[in-house]
Amino acid sequence: MIEKLFQLPWHVPFGEFSLKLDPLSFIFLIPVAIMILSAAIYAVGYMRPFKATKSMGLHIFFYFLLSSALVLIVLANNVMLFLGAWEMMTISTYFLIVFHDEKASVRRAGFLYFVMSHCGTFLLILMFFLMAQNGGSMNFNVISHSKFPVLLASAVFLLAIVGFGVKAGFIPVHIWLPHAHPASPTHVSALLSGVTIKTGIYGICRVLWMVGVLPDWCGYLLLIIGVLCGVMGVLYALGQHELKKLLAYHSIENIGIIALGMGVGLLGRSHQMPYLAVLGFGGALLHVVNHALFKGLLFLGAGAVIQKTHTGEMDQMGGLARVMPWVSLLFLVGSLAICGLPLFNGFISEFIIYFGLFHGLFYLPLQGAFSCAVGIIALALMGSLALACFSKVYGTVFLGQPRHLKEWPQGERTSSWMLIPMLFLGGWCLWIGLFPKTMANVAFSSGAYLVHTDLSRLPMENIFLPLSFIISGALLFLALVVGLIILRRRLLKDLRPLPVRETWVCGFSQVTSRFQYTSSSFARLIVGMVRTILFFRREGEGVKGKFPPKVSMRSSVHDASEEFLFKPMFVFLTGLSRKLDINRIRHTQIYLMYIFLYLIFLLAWKLK
């Protein structure tokens, strides 16, 4: 694909209003456009109950500000423009997150996001100025033509990983993410998880595009980050009881999968293996699109559920499939997609990443092959853990019986403003899952653009042929399902109507919904196995005696980087600033004098 440039005069020092549409920004523009549209439509239905108590104008204003910032970020071709749009995104997202600002937890989550984002931005400013100084221009295109010395390239890479990693949710700088997602209104969470965190990935990709030559270890670092984020993200998710928090941790897992693909791609690039590089980056970029689609879908579904039940606690839900059949069906689509199961889009991108990893396993030198093996194992583990996690979510939220009520109130049905965007996203998931060729092509051409190679010279049919087999396999599977349904119908034809009884619980006379496994008990085995890593804590005691009194118990999983890295750090910083506070000057006049002296200094410096 050709690059398209668009320029306008813009009187900002070092800045120019230069937009560029190239394959790399194109692939990010797809999820941005889809998600902005879907979340906006959804919000019409979702925000209705809040209309009476809150003013919508500000929220809508910041929503549009965020939308335009997102588009600007992926199109910006100039450092100043990029950073401006980046700040615009951070600030507007903050205001969107704190919509329910009457709650203290929401304000805290928003503040945490704000602080973390700005720490990241600080590193980004540093990084961009290093790059601009080396390239002699603020224009991305010009910078990309300059040669970077190894040391500078490494520094830029590290700054990008940390600075953009804050936004993307790399462990351990991810801690704002599991707080901000549950705090914000659902359509904002969907946008945050689907698109905003991807801007971090976009930033890293753009830097990789500009810095053409990087040392070997960069690829390994990305691989390690991918494995760490992927496995830890899904393990944390398994330990959650809150639906949106669980989904937030799954975003970290999927960012891990994306980082894994990018790591393989980077290894391919630094070993002069363009095919491997395109496989890795192509898979990662396709997963960017896919994750936006199914995670958006899941968040929108979760929002509908929370609107119905007025709680996010999964252990209080159950049996919702009866009262909200459409939401449950679409949530199932999202769940299957996020587990990377065939028929849906998640499988396609994971397949390509697997393919890349195996290619690396065969052709990379020893340490590369070994890392690829680790990556394959990690990806397999992520897949099966995600399956455990989402079968748990789907089972406890939608199936079985309500856990705290006798029956869900029929009441108000989910508005079609909310259902239509979900249907739209579910359709995308299925389309990419069954007809992946178009999107895979787009992803591969962006990958090829990123590594500066020509796609037509690579043996891409090696990946498209298996993809076509997979599609036929999926279609065959669907045909088999239809065939088996028909067979079942015929076999049961003379026996209808089929008897309906209570669930067989091995002889108990009264079945209650309290018999059911909860999400915590379902995940207990897995969480129990890795309890030391997850800092699993349990409060309260179990039942004792033959006629036990009422007891209560709660269990929780704690984020190591939050508890042991950031909490002590913040405590230290607070202590430090308190100490400095003692010496603070308490007279405004002296501050004014400082300003005056500084002005004189500047004047003198200018006159010199």
Next chain:
Amino acid sequence: MNIVFLILVHWLIVLTLAPLFTGVITKVKAFFAGKKGPSVFQAYFDLQKLFQKSSVYSSTTTWIFRAAPIVNLAAVLVLSLLVPVGVLKAPVQFAGDIFLAAYILGLARFFMIAAGLDTGSSFEGMGASREAFFSCLTELALFMNFITLSLVARSISLSTMIGADFPLSWKLMGPILLLVAASFFIVILAENARIPVDDPDTHLELTMIHEVMILDHSGVDLAYMFYAAIIKLFVFAGILVPIIFPIQTGNITVDMLVFLGAMLVVSIMIGVVESVMARLRLNRVQNLLLIAFALAFFGFVVKMWKG
């Protein structure tokens, strides 16, 4: 030859031979217990009986409960196309079919677990939870085996990897293949709910996994589940056989007889293991599965060492 014809023949053979395989295992177990035991054709009779029965549904369940057997059987049938049966080559082979194999089983598992939770009973929930947990560990071992085999065969197509096209050389790769075969044997036992991981014969103890998960299914639904389990066991054994008996003479009859003999050996092996071992305590199962992973990992290390 026409691909549709090949697929149909493949299914026909798998569908007819698979119940016999289970029958042989049961016979071996009966022999060890000093009993006469049911006929080796018992699985056919069971299937026939179940297909004629009506289904009973719990008032708690939704369509997921009904969909699970269908998805399960369809997934296993797709899986069977990727695996050779003796001289019959796998009708569908392509680079990366191992991922389709692993993930289509995942699809079936998702629906099984969901159906278990759909009944709203703690028994099914318990089974579902265990299935989810153990399958994570089994998946690790399975993929480690895939990695090692793919390095041996320089391919990521299942048939090539297990040496169905070109027999793997035990002379060159002996230690690696031994480790892989041992590891994969444990995977077979775990994936197919056999002793020492699970007990296929009962569901009434609190320790069961697969059988308790399908406790509420009946009639045609149970028949689908039952058939799927039988085919899955057969297919997994069909993956192991070419690895441990890499014999190809070129003569179709001889090869087919070798294959059937090898399948007999595998079924006897499973039967013997089930007879001489007790089911492991639940908190020990994870150790066994990690051993399977470790075995495959050592195979990988040896392969990397030898280059």
